[in-house]
Amino acid sequence: MAANPVNLMARDAGFEPATSASGEDKRFSWLRQMVEWQKEMDDSLAVTTDNHIDLFPEEVYVFTPQGHVRELPKGACPIDFAYAIHGDIGHRCVGAKVNNKMVSLKTELHNGDVVEVLTSPHQNPSKDWLKIVKTSKARNRIRHWVKTQEREKSIEVAHGLLDKELRKYGKSLNRTLNEPVMAEAAKDLGFKEVSELLAAVGYGKLSAGQVISRIVPADQLRSHRSKLSGLGRVINKIRKKPSHSAIRIQGIDDVLVRFAKCCNPLPGDDIVGFITRGHGITVHAADCPHLLETDPQRRVEVEWDEGSVSSRSVRINVYCHDQKGVLAEITSCITKCEANITSARVNASSGSKGLNEFEIDVNNVDHLKEVMAALKALKGVYRVERVRERRG
Structure with a gap:
């Protein structure tokens, strides 16, 4: 078997690598000596860069405070080192010390550096880390974490959207999730799991309406649509009532209106109309805090009639x-x-x-x-x- 060129260079320099399988500490000691020798060579040849000797052109060897060695690609940073130790340490990495000095997480590591990772239970990986890490292990772990977080957020968004729609039919999402109809809906829409369906809704790949149409009985859907049609007829009826107000509702004159006392809008204010049972349209200022508490489906567009003058x-x-x-x-x-x-x-x-x-x-x-x-x-x-x- 051909001799390892690094071993040959080590012997030429006066070092003898450990060959025993149980001599791991000796091997680390030998490697540290090699790294120190490399540094001495670098220092001695600093003036003549043409004669620079690089024993490890593609890797750097760095140490933990306990003396354990980690092999990393050239250009690696403390984040790479943290993930090389353990995935959780990488996730919780907030800082690092190199040779007992605080450094940025972007700092490039060099042969022989002793690296100490600082962690926090409140830290999470950042997408920006993908721009600076060099190891595939660090990159894959960060990507997996980011993807998992985005999926969880999407499912959370879907929960809010679907629950709001289901409450219009007297249902709640928490109860519906445990019913067979939810799994059937997921299957009908091409998903293996309900969680995949929820993630698709959160990502915007699937509308809440597509899901609702499969988990709400058809008779309830028809009844709800009928109520909405009835609300539209009420709006049209209100619009036909005569009035001398200087308000126009979506471009239609002569509407029965009253002005909200909570914000007392004046001509020129941005306004929004709200259908009030028995009182026609109540006009609010667009920035009225009470307007946020109203049902969005009963709001209508309103505008001032610029051609009318009234105090x-x-x-x-x-x-x-x-x-x-x-x-x-x-x-x-x-x-x-x-x-x-x-x-x-x-x-x-x-x-x-x-x-x-x-x-x-x-x-x-x-x-x-x-x-x-x-x-x-x-x-x-x-x-x-x-x-x-x-x-x-």
Whole structure:
């Protein structure tokens, strides 16, 4: 058998490798000597790079703090080293020390480095690690973890989508998952397991409707569609009712509407309509917090009729210094802006400051902004704000 060229070079350098199968510690010791010799050669030939001798051109040999050696490809980083020790250590790797110095996880390892991996139970692999690792073991373990996490998130999304749809039929997903109909639906749609079906829904490869149509009885589906059709007829009936409101519903005039007291929208505000039983359409400001609590299926698009002019009541608070004549100037300013004052309340507070509450009629949001800007310009007034919620 041909002699190992590394062994021949070692003998030429005065080293004798261990040949005993039980001499693992001796082999590590020999390898460490070889690495140290390599470093000495590198240092001595640093000036003449043409004469550089590289015993291990494709690999680097690094050590654990206990002296165990790990063979890694050139360019490997501490993450590769961590996965070479154990998959879980790789997953939990948060940092590393090389030769007792803290280093970045991107740091390239070299022959003879002693590497200590720092872990945390709260750490998880990052997709970005795939860009820096060199070993196939590290790359495969990271990819598997990322894929598993994405699958779990997709199943979680599918749970939410399907449960929401099933509740329209008086069912819940948790109960349905244990019924044979779920496994049958998965099989019908070409999946071996229910979990595969859920993952497909979460990934967006399959719609929730496709699943619902297979797990909800046909008579319940027809009944639900009939109810939706009935809701559409209610909307059309509401739209046909006469009104003098300056609101248009999806481009159709003459709709019975009322304005929500929780946000008191003005012409010019972004708005959304909500079908209220017995009251037609309730109009909310688009940013109204109460709108988020309503059923999305009963919301309708609404828009202001720009061709119609009508005044709307709005409340404003005017904060000012409590000084002689300031109230007269405030009321005069509102009147000059062609806004009608319907009610006023004056409150004096400590520190010679006052709060004046007004309810005024304005044409739209722009008209209100004009009034507020004029008030802010008055001497003694330091703050003006719109109060969204009306009294009563």
